[in-house]
Amino acid sequence: MKEGIYIDDENDSRGATKFGISLRFLKGLDIKEGDINDDNKISEEDIKDLDEEKAKLENLTFKADQVRIQARAELQ
Numbered sequence: 001m002k003e004g005i006y007i008d009d010e011n012d013s014r015g016a017t018k019f020g021i022s023l024r025f026l027k028g029l030d031i032k033e034g035d036i037n038d039d040n041k042i043s044e045e046d047i048k049d050l051d052e053e054k055a056k057l058e059n060l061t062f063k064a065d066q067v068r069i070q071a072r073a074e075l076q
Contacts, residue, residue, distance in 0.1 A: 008044065015047075017046070020058075021055055022064070023042075025060075026042050027042050028067075029042075033058065036049050037049040057070070
């Protein structure tokens with residue numbers, strides 16, 4: 001799978017995903033940080049509007065990786 005493609009798989013509990021950033025992850029952030037398109041809500045549109053520069057600028061990729069690492073550690 002190519003990174004950066006918008007995916008919304010109904011079998012994926014994380015919801016819509018792009019650049020490894022999921023809708024579920026964005027909804028766990030503060031509105032100011034998770035609202036990518038500044039429409040005062042966190043929705044699939046924020047995932048669609050996410051570009052690689054914004055993901056890196058907001059440090060979202062790093063934060064999402066940290067959440068995944070923590071979740072794996074808790075499973076062990």
